[in-house]
Amino acid sequence: MKLAKFQSMFQASVRAGSGEADKPLLKKLRSSPHGANPETLLAVYQSGYRLRLADFVSQDHPGLRAILGDEAFETLVDDYIDQRPSRDFNARFFTTGLPDFMRDSPTWRDDARPVSMALFERAMVDAFDAPDKTPLAVQALAEFSPDDWPRLAFDFDPSLALLELAAGTTASYGAAINEEPPPEKVDAPATGDEIEYAAVWRVDHESAYRQLEPDEYVALCEARAGHAFGDICQMAAFQQSGDIAPERLAQCLSSWFEEGLIIGLRVCSDDQSSKTPSSA
Amino acid sequence: MEKPAPLGYGLGLRPVYYDEILSSRPPIDWFEIISENYMLAGGRPLAMLDRIRADYPVVMHGVSMSLASTDPLNMDYLRQLKALAERVQPAWISDHVAWTGVHGVTLHDLLPIPYTRESLAHIVERIQRVQDFLKRRLVVENASTYISFLDSEMSEHEFVREMAERADCLLLLDVNNVFVSSFNHGFDPVAFIDGVPAERVVQFHMAGHTDNETHRVDTHDQPVCDEVWALYEHARRRCGDVSAMIERDDNFPPLSELLDEMQHMRDIDARISNERALSAA
Numbered sequence: 001m002k003l004a005k006f007q008s009m010f011q012a013s014v015r016a017g018s019g020e021a022d023k024p025l026l027k028k029l030r031s032s033p034h035g036a037n038p039e040t041l042l043a044v045y046q047s048g049y050r051l052r053l054a055d056f057v058s059q060d061h062p063g064l065r066a067i068l069g070d071e072a073f074e075t076l077v078d079d080y081i082d083q084r085p086s087r088d089f090n091a092r093f094f095t096t097g098l099p100d101f102m103r104d105s106p107t108w109r110d111d112a113r114p115v116s117m118a119l120f121e122r123a124m125v126d127a128f129d130a131p132d133k134t135p136l137a138v139q140a141l142a143e144f145s146p147d148d149w150p151r152l153a154f155d156f157d158p159s160l161a162l163l164e165l166a167a168g169t170t171a172s173y174g175a176a177i178n179e180e181p182p183p184e185k186v187d188a189p190a191t192g193d194e195i196e197y198a199a200v201w202r203v204d205h206e207s208a209y210r211q212l213e214p215d216e217y218v219a220l221c222e223a224r225a226g227h228a229f230g231d232i233c234q235m236a237a238f239q240q241s242g243d244i245a246p247e248r249l250a251q252c253l254s255s256w257f258e259e260g261l262i263i264g265l266r267v268c269s270d271d272q273s274s275k276t277p278s279s280a
Numbered sequence: 281m282e283k284p285a286p287l288g289y290g291l292g293l294r295p296v297y298y299d300e301i302l303s304s305r306p307p308i309d310w311f312e313i314i315s316e317n318y319m320l321a322g323g324r325p326l327a328m329l330d331r332i333r334a335d336y337p338v339v340m341h342g343v344s345m346s347l348a349s350t351d352p353l354n355m356d357y358l359r360q361l362k363a364l365a366e367r368v369q370p371a372w373i374s375d376h377v378a379w380t381g382v383h384g385v386t387l388h389d390l391l392p393i394p395y396t397r398e399s400l401a402h403i404v405e406r407i408q409r410v411q412d413f414l415k416r417r418l419v420v421e422n423a424s425t426y427i428s429f430l431d432s433e434m435s436e437h438e439f440v441r442e443m444a445e446r447a448d449c450l451l452l453l454d455v456n457n458v459f460v461s462s463f464n465h466g467f468d469p470v471a472f473i474d475g476v477p478a479e480r481v482v483q484f485h486m487a488g489h490t491d492n493e494t495h496r497v498d499t500h501d502q503p504v505c506d507e508v509w510a511l512y513e514h515a516r517r518r519c520g521d522v523s524a525m526i527e528r529d530d531n532f533p534p535l536s537e538l539l540d541e542m543q544h545m546r547d548i549d550a551r552i553s554n555e556r557a558l559s560a561a
Contacts, residue, residue, distance in 0.1 A: 001394075001431060002398065003348075003350055003393065003394070003396070003398050003399050003402060004350040004382070006393075006394065006429075006431075007349065007350050007379060007382045007391075008382060008383070010391065011381060011382055011383070011385065011387065014387055014389075014391075015385075015387070028394075028429055028430055028431060029427050029428065029429060029430065030427075030428045030429065030430055030465070032464065032465075032466075032494060032495060033465070033466030034463070034464075034466075034493070034494045034495065035494045036464075036492075036494035036495045038427065040494065040495070041426045041427045041464070041495060042426075042427055044426040044427075044495070044497060045387075045389060045391065045426065045427075048389060049387050049388075049389060052388055052389065053388065085385045085386075086381075086385065086386045086387070086388060087384050087385060087386065088386070089316065089344035089346075089354055089356075089357045089380070089386055090316045090319055090344070091316070091388045092316070092317075092320070094388070128323050128324065129320040129321060129322060129323035129324075129325065129326075130321055130322055130323065131321040131322040132321075132322035132323070132326070132327070158321075202323065205323060205324035205327060206324070
C-alpha cells in the first residue's frame with residue numbers, strides 16, 4: 001500500500017474510533033508478541049486522540065463544564081472533535097473555534113449562557129499569549145497640553161477583549177475556577193435584556209477580567225475604535241448620565257491606566273476628532 | 281562527523297517548574313523546550329523562556345514538523361519555527377520520525393509509518409528540505425509506536441540508520457522509546473541501539489512509560505524504570521559523551537525528584553568513566 005493511502009486510512013480510523021471500518025487497516029498490522037490484538041494496539045491511537053483533544057477543551061473551558069455539567073460538556077466536546085478536526089499545528093489553537101461552532105450548531109445556538117461562557121473563556125485564553133506591549137502610566141497624560149485633551153485618542157493593549165455576555169457569565173466563571181457551587185441559575189436573557197459587559201486582558205502575565213458598567217463598555221469600545229476623548233464625551237450614552245460625562249470618563253480613563261490597558265496616546269487631527277463616534 | 285558540543289545533563293522545560301527554576305537556579309546544565317509551546321505572539325511562556333535562556337543553553341524540540349506526512353511541508357510552521365530559533369538561538373532543533381496528520385488535519389500525535397523504501401525516500405527528501413530551509417542540520421528522534429506493519433521492508437533501526445546517513449541529519453536517541461517499541465513489537469532494544477549510527481547521536485531522551493502488561497505506552501508520567509536505566513548505560517557506553525535529559529510531561533513530581541533522576545544519569549556516566557580509566561591504566 002502506498003504511504004499516502006495508508007495515512008488516509010489510518011487517519012480516518014483514528015478519527016472515527018474503533019469499528020468495522022478498521023478491518024482493512026487491521027489486515028496490514030502485525031500481531032503483538034505479548035498478546036495484545038491489533039484492535040487493542042490501534043485503540044491506543046484512537047482513544048489517545050479523543051482524550052488529548054478533550055483535555056485541551058477541558059483545560060480552556062472550566063466555566064463551560066461547570067455550567068453544563070460533565071455529561072452535556074462531554075457531548076459538546078465529542079461533537080466538536082467530530083465536526084471540527086484540528087487544522088492548526090499548534091494544539092493551543094484547537095479550542096479557538098468552539099464558540100463559533102456552538103453559535104453555528106442547532107443544538108447550542110439558542111442557549112445563550114453556554115455560548116456566552118465559551119466566548120468569555122476564549123477571550124481569557126487569547127489574552128494569555130497575546131502580543132506583548134508596555135502599558136503607559138497615567139503620568140503620560142502630563143506630556144499633553146490640557147488644550148489637546150479633547151483630541152486625545154488611545155491605543156489599547158492587544159490582549160484587550162470587550163464582551164457583551166449573558167448576565168451571570170463572569171460570576172459563573174469565577175465560581176468555577178474557585179471550585180465553588182455555581183451561582184443560582186440565570187435564565188437565558190431575551191435579546192437586549194439581562195446582559196452584562198466585561199473586559200478581558202492580561203496583567204503581569206496572567207489573564208484578568210472585570211465587569212463593566214454599560215457606559216464604560218461603550219466608552220471603551222469607542223476609545224478603542226480610535227475616537228477622541230472629547231468625542232466620546234459627546235456621545236448619547238454619556239449625555240444620558242447627566243452633566244458629569246467628562247468627570248465619569250476621566251474616572252474610567254484613570255482605571256484604564258491603572259489596569260495597564262493603555263499602551264499609547266496621540267492627538268487626533270481635526271479631521272479625525274470630528275468624525276462621529278460609531279454608536280453615538 | 282561534526283556535531284554540536286555536548287551540553288551535559290538537561291531537563292524538559294515545563295511551566296509547572298518555571299518559578300522554582302528561576303528562584304533556586306537548580307543544577308541543570310541545559311533545557312529542552314517544546315517548540316510549539318513558545319510559537320506564540322507573547323505572554324508568560326515567552327517571557328519565562330527569555331529569562332531562563334539568559335542563563336541556560338536551550339535546545340528546541342518540536343512535535344509538529346510531520347516529517348513523514350504525505351501532506352506538503354507546512355511552510356508556515358517552518359517559518360514560525362525559524363523565527364523562534366532566531367530568538368532562542370538553540371544548540372539544535374529536533375523533531376520525530378513520525379507524521380501528525382494528512383489532508384490539512386492534525387491529530388496532535390506522533391503517528392507510525394511502515395518502514396518501506398517509499399517511506400524512507402519520502403522522509404529523507406523532507407528532512408533535506410527542512411535542513412535547507414533552517415540552514416542547519418536537523419536532529420531526528422525515534423518515536424514510540426504501538427503498531428507495526430506487514431508491509432515494512434526493514435527494521436526500525438535499519439530505517440533510522442539509512443535515513444540519517446542519506447539525509448545527513450543528526451539523531452536524538454530516545455532510550456525509553458526504544459524500550460517501549462521493542463516491547464510492543466518484540467525486537468531486541470540492544471540491537472536497536474547497536475544499529476543506529478552512534479557518531480550521529482547528539483542527544484538522549486530518558487522518560488517513564490505506562491505498563492499495560494500486553495503493551496507499553498509512552499506517557500512521560502512515571503519515573504524512568506530499571507530496564508530503561510540499563511539501556512541508558514548501554515547507549516552511553518556505545519555513543520559516548522552525548523547530551524542527556526529527563527522528559528516529564530504529566531503527573532509532575534517535585535523538581536527534586538527529576539534532579540535525582542538527572543543525578544542517576546551522572547552516576548552511571550561517572551561509573552563508566554571510572555571503569556574506562558581503570559582499564560586504560
